[in-house]
Amino acid sequence: MWGGGNTSIKLTETDYRGRSVPVLCVKGSGSDLKLVERRDFPAVRLDDIQKLFEREDMTDDEIVSYLDHALLDPGAGRPSIETLLHGFLSPVVVIHTHADAVLSLSNNDRPRDSIAAVYGRDVVSIPYRRPGFRLAKDVAQALAATPDANAMILERHGTITWGATAREAYESVIRMITRAEDAIAGRRRGRKVFGASRVPALEPAARHALASAIAPRLRGRFSSHELWASAVA
Numbered sequence: 001m002w003g004g005g006n007t008s009i010k011l012t013e014t015d016y017r018g019r020s021v022p023v024l025c026v027k028g029s030g031s032d033l034k035l036v037e038r039r040d041f042p043a044v045r046l047d048d049i050q051k052l053f054e055r056e057d058m059t060d061d062e063i064v065s066y067l068d069h070a071l072l073d074p075g076a077g078r079p080s081i082e083t084l085l086h087g088f089l090s091p092v093v094v095i096h097t098h099a100d101a102v103l104s105l106s107n108n109d110r111p112r113d114s115i116a117a118v119y120g121r122d123v124v125s126i127p128y129r130r131p132g133f134r135l136a137k138d139v140a141q142a143l144a145a146t147p148d149a150n151a152m153i154l155e156r157h158g159t160i161t162w163g164a165t166a167r168e169a170y171e172s173v174i175r176m177i178t179r180a181e182d183a184i185a186g187r188r189r190g191r192k193v194f195g196a197s198r199v200p201a202l203e204p205a206a207r208h209a210l211a212s213a214i215a216p217r218l219r220g221r222f223s224s225h226e227l228w229a230s231a232v233a
């Protein structure tokens with residue numbers, strides 16, 4: 001699992017007038033989970049997010065502009081473009097990852113079969129849709145329709161798990177990924193999956209220098225999710 005994805009927690013914080021305000025603290029756009037810190041979680045007013053559920057659609061630009069106004073601290077960083085996905089779900093803690101093991105179940109020509117073979121009916125599978133407003137609504141409606149689900153898979157995208165506490169949500173995503181890893185290892189047993197490498201890999205320092213030369217301006221300007229989204233678009 002690389003640094004992509006985003007996490008959130010619903011809390012009550014105090015605004016500039018000393019009022020208690022329910023907020024969604026969600027990972028900011030442009031930071032990676034691998035290196036994230038407390039200050040990378042801007043607080044967004046939860047009632048402002050939930051009000052959007054009534055809408056039919058919004059563009060990414062409209063979401064970004066709206067969320068700018070919904071920040072508890074106007075100077076806070078920009079919240080993730082997947083903020084609505086977190087805010088439309090009721091559990092206190094939501095974790096969204098792009099875990100490789102789970103993606104290998106969904107990034108194929110029959111994701112439903114692969115996912116059902118590993119998770120049965122515990123995990124709800126959401127058909128691919130470009131990340132944005134409609135996907136956030138799909139996810140919330142799917143959970144409302146299947147309240148007993150343990151987790152969700154966004155096909156060709158990633159995982160969604162949740163919990164009443166951060167620990168519970170974390171253990172859920174680890175369980176989910178471990179099940180995928182075990183299933184993959186089971187199918188691989190005794191079989192050669194890939195042939196030998198044809199081109200020897202460069203040393204790490206040379207690889208990093210090459211990557212920086214190819215994409216110097218991307219570093220730090222986009223979160224890995226945005227890079228990922230542009231790669232699949």
Ligand SMILES: [Zn+2]
Nearest residue numbers: 005096158225
């Ligand atoms: Zn994502």
